[in-house]
Amino acid sequence: MILVIAEHDNATLNAATLNTVAAAGQLGSDIHVLVAGENASAVADQASKVAGVAKVLLADSPALADGLAENVAAQVLAVANGYTHILFPATAAGKNVAPRVAAKLDVAQISDITAVESADTFVRPIYAGNAMATVQSADAVKVITVRTTAFDAAAAEGGSAAVENIDAVADSGLSSFVGREVAKSDRPDLAAASVVVSGGRGLGSAENFKLLDQLADKLGAAVGASRAAVDAGYAPNDWQVGQTGKIVAPQLYIAVGISGAIQHLAGMKDSKVIVAINKDAEAPIFGVADYGLEADLFTAVPELIDAL
Amino acid sequence: MKVLVPVKRVVDYNVKVRVKSDQSGVDIANVKMSMNPFDEIAVEEATRLKEAGTVTEIVAVSCGVSQCQETLRTAMAIGADRGALVETDVELQPLAVAKLLKALVDKEQPQLVIMGKQAIDDDANQTGQMLAALLDWPQATFASKVEVEGDQVKVTREVDGGLETISLKLPAVITTDLRLNEPRYVTLPNIMKAKKKQLDVVKPDELGVDVTPRLKTLKVAEPAPRAAGIMVPDVATLVDKLKNEAKVI
Numbered sequence: 001m002i003l004v005i006a007e008h009d010n011a012t013l014n015a016a017t018l019n020t021v022a023a024a025g026q027l028g029s030d031i032h033v034l035v036a037g038e039n040a041s042a043v044a045d046q047a048s049k050v051a052g053v054a055k056v057l058l059a060d061s062p063a064l065a066d067g068l069a070e071n072v073a074a075q076v077l078a079v080a081n082g083y084t085h086i087l088f089p090a091t092a093a094g095k096n097v098a099p100r101v102a103a104k105l106d107v108a109q110i111s112d113i114t115a116v117e118s119a120d121t122f123v124r125p126i127y128a129g130n131a132m133a134t135v136q137s138a139d140a141v142k143v144i145t146v147r148t149t150a151f152d153a154a155a156a157e158g159g160s161a162a163v164e165n166i167d168a169v170a171d172s173g174l175s176s177f178v179g180r181e182v183a184k185s186d187r188p189d190l191a192a193a194s195v196v197v198s199g200g201r202g203l204g205s206a207e208n209f210k211l212l213d214q215l216a217d218k219l220g221a222a223v224g225a226s227r228a229a230v231d232a233g234y235a236p237n238d239w240q241v242g243q244t245g246k247i248v249a250p251q252l253y254i255a256v257g258i259s260g261a262i263q264h265l266a267g268m269k270d271s272k273v274i275v276a277i278n279k280d281a282e283a284p285i286f287g288v289a290d291y292g293l294e295a296d297l298f299t300a301v302p303e304l305i306d307a308l
Numbered sequence: 309m310k311v312l313v314p315v316k317r318v319v320d321y322n323v324k325v326r327v328k329s330d331q332s333g334v335d336i337a338n339v340k341m342s343m344n345p346f347d348e349i350a351v352e353e354a355t356r357l358k359e360a361g362t363v364t365e366i367v368a369v370s371c372g373v374s375q376c377q378e379t380l381r382t383a384m385a386i387g388a389d390r391g392a393l394v395e396t397d398v399e400l401q402p403l404a405v406a407k408l409l410k411a412l413v414d415k416e417q418p419q420l421v422i423m424g425k426q427a428i429d430d431d432a433n434q435t436g437q438m439l440a441a442l443l444d445w446p447q448a449t450f451a452s453k454v455e456v457e458g459d460q461v462k463v464t465r466e467v468d469g470g471l472e473t474i475s476l477k478l479p480a481v482i483t484t485d486l487r488l489n490e491p492r493y494v495t496l497p498n499i500m501k502a503k504k505k506q507l508d509v510v511k512p513d514e515l516g517v518d519v520t521p522r523l524k525t526l527k528v529a530e531p532a533p534r535a536a537g538i539m540v541p542d543v544a545t546l547v548d549k550l551k552n553e554a555k556v557i
Contacts, residue, residue, distance in 0.1 A: 066472075066474075068474065069437065069440075069446075069447055069449070070446055070447070073441065091468055092450060092465075092466070092467040092468045093467070093468070095433050095437075095449070096437065096447075096449050096450075097437075098434075098437075099402070099433075099434035099435075099436075099437035099438045099441070100437050100438070100440065100441035100447070101441075102403065102434070102438065103403060103406055103437070103438035103439075103441035103442050104441050104442075106403075107403075107522065108401060108402070108403050108522035108523045109402065109403075109432070109434050109438075110523065111431065111432045111433060111434060112431065112433075121526065125431065125531070126334075126429065126430050126431055126528070127319070127325045127334060127428075127429060127431070128428065128431065129531055130324060130325055130327075130334075130531065131325065131327050131334050131528050131529065131530065131531070132528070132529050132530070132531050133525050133527075133528050134525070134526045134527045134528075134529070135523045135524065135525050135526065136523065136524045136526055137522065137523055137524075138522065138524070139522055172446070173477070174445070174446035174476065174477050174480075175446040175447075175448075175474055175475065175476045175477070176474065176475045177472075177473075177474055178462065178473040178474055178475050179472070179473045180467075180470065180471070180472045180473070181470050181471045181472075182469045182470035182471075183469065183470050189469075191468065195556075195557075219557065227486070230486070230487070231486070236470075237452065237466050237485070237486065237487050238466065238467070238468065238469055238470055238471075240486075243428065243431065244346075244425075244426060244428075244485075244486065246468075251556050252550070252554075252556040252557065262321075262324055263321070263428075269531075269534065272556070273550070273554045273556050274534075274537070275546065275550070286537070286539070288534050288537075289537045290534075290535075290537040290538070290554065291537060291538060291539075291540050291546055291549055291550070291554075292537060292538070292539045292540065293539070293540050293542070293543065293546050294539060295542075295543075300543055303543040304543050304546070304547065307543055307544065307547045308547065308557070
């Protein structure tokens with residue numbers, strides 16, 4: 001049996017869960033999904049419709065409302081018995097909780113898998129994706145985080161799994177939720193967008209980053225940024241694409257004023273089509289671009305906006 | 309309050325590693341090694357907490373080969389008061405490191421552990437969370453702001469879509485994200501001073517920890533290369549290619 005931990009906001013099942021279910025499907029057919037949340041029955045219903053899911057476990061409690069790692073990990077451990085694999089999406093939430101579960105089970109965690117070779121052997125990137133390691137686990141339970149861009153999403157409709165209400169764990173009393181500042185945006189989610197427009201230090205200021213907003217609006221794209229642009233304060237951190245930020249693999253990735261540091265390439269080089277606009281002909285980003293345009297971005301981007 | 313700061317010696321972030329031809333691993337002979345950048349942020353944060361009067365002592369710890377002493381000296385040059393190395397030539401995986409750190413925490417009794425969220429070599433992003441679990445302590449990963457308030461610590465975290473703030477009961481484990489601070493440059497006088505600071509070396513056996521790797525690396529390969537692209541002369545050609553060749557717009 002395989003357990004997938006659902007990612008959600010108590011109202012909607014996050015798409016990353018679908019990719020994780022798809023990875024689970026390569027390990028076996030008896031896939032259960034755990035929804036740990038508060039008033040999250042809508043999420044459980046959505047999970048029950050995902051193709052390939054055999055059962056949904058719903059744990060509903062105020063202690064699980066905000067994804068506190070201590071409580072969610074305890075909830076996973078409460079149901080873990082009998083599962084051979086426990087999979088989380090490699091999102092901020094999944095990465096936060098999975099290692100707690102692995103440590104308590106005294107097993108290794110396999111992070112960020114990009115391929116399933118067999119029930120105990122997986123491929124994962126190391127050194128910012130400059131090398132791919134094939135690793136084998138001898139542990140009885142495999143705790144895994146799944147790089148969602150590496151697995152095509154399972155169909156959101158078509159399944160008809162039963163939802164089983166389970167006892168929720170008590171609050172650990174060790175941590176409490178204070179607040180959340182989530183940027184409101186009409187744009188698609190960066191990790192799931194089919195087009196991403198990203199800016200680098202070449203933009204020169206936060207003000208100039210607005211140029212990318214216009215381009216993104218034309219393309220229905222999400223906006224991303226290089227670490228250099230985030231470090232310089234031009235863009236918020238949750239826009240960061242790279243080894244230590246988000247991993248994206250859209251149909252189209254447009255890199256504007258990004259030189260192409262190793263750690264940035266790690267986050268976007270699996271995109272289907274990559275466009276690079278940079279005035280430096282020697283910029284490493286051109287090495288991974290399908291279409292390179294050596295030009296001043298402040299002329300090329302407005303031209304591009306007009307042409308679309 | 310005492311703080312423990314684990315630091316890892318890794319291939320410098322500017323080095324592009326090469327996969328060995330026999331696919332047994334990456335070639336790290338003769339490449340520049342440095343402190344993991346996120347750990348540097350952790351040492352800096354601990355140092356700022358000490359400068360603010362919240363922290364009284366900073367103990368930097370590292371697990372690995374003898375050369376990790378250099379990494380500990382760097383931590384002490386930034387601001388750690390002393391160092392401890394758990395020395396072993398065995399390949400250390402996150403669970404083993406978390407167990408070694410737990411043994412050191414049991415010995416040192418810090419109120420706070422601040423460490424990097426992820427090492428840039430194995431990119432695992434596990435050790436802090438594992439340590440917190442083994443200690444039954446609360447955790448705040450991916451921290452961008454840390455405020456100690458009495459027996460609590462309030463931490464702002466970088467999460468998907470924005471920021472989240474949580475409050476933890478001390479003792480606790482915090483892992484650092486990029487924007488927490490900008491580490492200072494170490495000065496020559498501080499490097500000299502760091503050489504005189506106490507550095508203890510212990511072996512995993514002395515801590516009663518089995519560090520045998522759980523994961524076996526079967527092979528390490530180059531990632532699949534991308535097909536070579538083309539340069540386009542102007543925006544019009546680019547738009548045409550995207551529409552008619554790549555068919556993505």
